[in-house]
Amino acid sequence: MKGISQRSGDIHLLLQGNEAIARGALEAGVVFCAGYPGNPSSEIIETLAEAARDLPIYVEWSVNEKVAVEAATAASFTGCRAIVVMKQNGINVALDFLTNLTLSGTRAGLVLVTCDDPSGISSTNEEDARIFARIIDAPLLEPTTPQEALVMTTWAFELSEKIENIVMIRSVSRLSHTRTRVLINELPSFDPRPHFDTGLSFHTFPVVAKHKMRHEKLDLARVLFEKSSFNHYEGAVRPELLIVSSGCAWTYVTEAVDILELSDRVGTLKLGTTWPLPKGFLKKHLAKCDRVLFVEDVDPFLEDNVKSFGADICMEIGPKEYMGKASGHTPSCGEQTPASILRVLGRLFSVDWQDHAFMDKVSPIVKDIAPPREFGLCPGCPHRGSYYAIKTALAWDDRDGFVSGDIGCYTMGIWPTGFNQVKSVHAMGSGLGLASGYGKLDRFGFHQPVVTVCGDSTFFHAAIPALINAKFNGADVLLLILDNSATAMTGFQPHPGTGKTAMGTKTDPVDMEALCRSLKVDVEVADPYDMLSTAKIIYRNMQQKGPRVLILRRKCALVEGRERGFPYKMRVDQDLCLGEECGCDRYCLRIFRCPGLVWDKHAQKAKIDGVICVGCGICSDICPQRAILREERE
Amino acid sequence: MVSRVLRGRLLLDHIGPTYTEVLKRQMESSASGAQDRLINKVIDKGLCVACGACVGLCPYFHYFDGKVLAMARCSRDTGRCVEICPLIDRGDIALDKMTSDVMNTPEIGPYKKIIMACSLDKEINEKAQYGGVVSSLITYALGKDIIRSAILTDAGDGYAPAGTVARSRSDVIGCAGSRYTASAGLEALNMAIKTGEQKLGIVGLPCQMEALTRMRHMGSDGENRANSIVLKIGLFCTWALDYRSLFADLRNRGLREPILKCDIPPPPAGVFQICTRDGWREFPLNDIRPFIKKGCSLCQDMTAEWSDISVGAIEGIDEWNTVVLRTDLGLRLMEQATEDGVVKVDDLPKKNLMHLAEASFNKKERGRLTRGEIR
Ligand SMILES: Cc1cc2nc3c(=O)[nH]c(=O)nc-3n(C[C@H](O)[C@H](O)[C@H](O)COP(=O)(O)OP(=O)(O)OC[C@H]3O[C@@H](n4cnc5c(N)ncnc54)[C@H](O)[C@@H]3O)c2cc1C
């Protein structure tokens, strides 16, 4: 055994933050792991699933985050250590259970990892999940490096068992996806003996008493945090500025302080245990100077909490100038970067840190070699066909119809790559939830047709209740399930419809069609590559009433490419191509926009980029000249 | 003073444009391309009469289920779509009226002869709208290789009627009878030209005949396109109906498709008749008028003046057609067809000719007036 599941310790491995978290959990003897895929968290469960080949642990992709926490909690209740992993959005889904769970308490160590996505690089939002730790009264740990992530994760299980409650760990994209040398420790022996002690019970009653217990558990954690080595101070005894920071942002702070050579003038307070605050430790350092700067990713979580604590003790430590998001010193949204911190510190200490000569030289060059790029569906992507069919059907219908969108690769329907068809995107399953509302507005004179799209994984995750709602209330909805047989956006994790579990075990796939039919909802299946026929089917469905489901089924182009490959070698017959002339105006390039089609500047005609084109062949059907030719691949 | 809010009044009227309105104003662009002009002047104003002339020239327009639709935006400054559309005013081209040796009345336009005629083909008579002259002449021209195929309008198959290419007698008979909804038949012409078809005949409404005349003056390939057509048979027309709104209404009134035949008997009947599998039904014309294509009210041509032969009904003589022979080709074709026993002809009664001129004149007047109002 080697890599992540090796039993021996005291060696260094090159680990990504997410792998370090997984190893940390293994070193704590975790046996039950659950999660729902979502960037930047997915690799944790994937790593654990890989370890499950060598170690006696159980790993699952759950249908959604709420079920994931519930499943993991069952393990905790029976005395097995468990971890549950999700991205920031997932916490919202799980929250209802979590707020009750922290009242009932847990048994064996239970750790909740949230990987946040500052700047929403691959998310619908940049929510800061730390705030939920406050809401549910759970202790919160924020690692700064993969090494610390590993140690913290292991320790989180100890803490959870000590206070008998769930513990939260917050990572961010940069940490989750950074790879560094990490020292690993020996694995324990895995010997779970699950047993539900029927002398115990887990519920929230009496509510007020349980709420009080919850606070006492937090106090217990606070006592441990006071002495925790996850918190430390570095810098002058009497600094001119105290920087309070956590997570990845702390690494940027140290970098900026180094670059600006400010280590004699500033002090940096790194907090690894950010809720509840280690008040004694904090007070000692706040007393050191009158100016405090907060640096953290996304929301002013530390900032608000520390300021509030500062107000409590202001008679002892005196008034402070607090700087951060509220004061406008740091950006109020988006990811922190070393540059953003250099900018703040540069201003505060009047240091000009930019090499202007270099910038002047480089920026024009960079502008030329880095062309502007837009989000795009992959070449061969079935969603392009689906959206083209949808766009065609909506235009044919001509009643100002639109698409209520959802979460997945197909969210890109909001952009030109999906012909700007999608007009709203919120949470998993919300496209259909909204549609079930639009579908009841006819009584007030609303006659715009609404088409809603949803991926297969999203369908299982959260769309089913909305479909039942539409059925129950007789809403006119047309749901297009864009079934590409993969959770493609987050990296091809299996889901209930794929017939395989996280651990690679074969299962009976959940049959979407049968599920819909059992609700007596009409179901049809169409091929998104056959755009014209599909458009006709969509059009026909748009003229009907009540809830309807149309499954647009085609394998994700990346999966297809790996498995079987595409059938065609494409070529543009430039004698037929009209290019910019009347009759075309670069239709394939301007409107259809598959990246496999490019402009031949010399010939003033379209051509195929042989490197990018995968050979799905669907563009051949949209060329008015039939100039894009499909040739069978040998 | 108690504030407005405390008195239960919201202050929304003072907050000015919403966040989105401000963003939108900043992004507003000016549309000025050729297609934009067509969309702004015709389509968005609801004036399109679905002749189909622009459909199939490029991928930007579709005709689908009774409607011509702009599918996407073209960015060109010039384009054939605006040049061919009969609803765009074009003072710049002198649409070539006919040769010298013709009668040229202000009401009926140029012609060589006006007669009445009817088909001698039983099968055609059974299916045709009136005298079956149109279907007979097209079948005859196909048989004599005067034309190789004909652009006709079909009965619609699950969707609204649409243009089609007829190559055989049975194709032609399949298209016999009038669909009173505007059906964009010229799309089929554009498709046929794309596949290289030559020696085409075409049957169409006056707006469609006018579009064909404009086609000759259009863009790079107008001349070539026009040359691929050898025979133009125009239908008389007072107006055409909008398929989607009409049938939405008729379905609400319990009408079940498919439609087997329609008729608008001459005044004073004042009804629209439809035959389905349930038999004939009549609807008062006044109930149908709301579904007349808005653009038809601008039209000043009742007798399809830009064709070789124009064909219409005759008041009171159901089994015959009024036939206006306008060009040499039209005249010759009619003579040959009569000689070969395909059709029989007779003189058009004076009274009918006078009625025709009057109706045609009235349409011109109405069109002129409305044009002034709408434009
Ligand atoms: C919308 C419309 C309005 C009309 N209004 C009048 C009028 O006010 N007064 C009058 O005298 N006659 C009018 N006509 C013409 C009349 O209905 C007959 O078409 C004409 O008299 C020829 O009769 P036929 O027996 O020779 O036709 P047929 O032999 O039955 O042939 C009819 C031909 O018409 C074509 N056609 C059917 N529907 C359409 C359509 N929607 N658009 C274009 N082509 C079509 C078919 O392709 C077919 O070839 C109108 C026709 C239409 C389609």
Ligand code: SF4
């Ligand atoms: S390949 Fe076809 S769609 Fe693309 S520019 Fe040429 S003619 Fe137009």
Ligand code: SF4
């Ligand atoms: S065949 Fe056409 S649509 Fe498919 S990947 Fe190639 S260029 Fe894109």
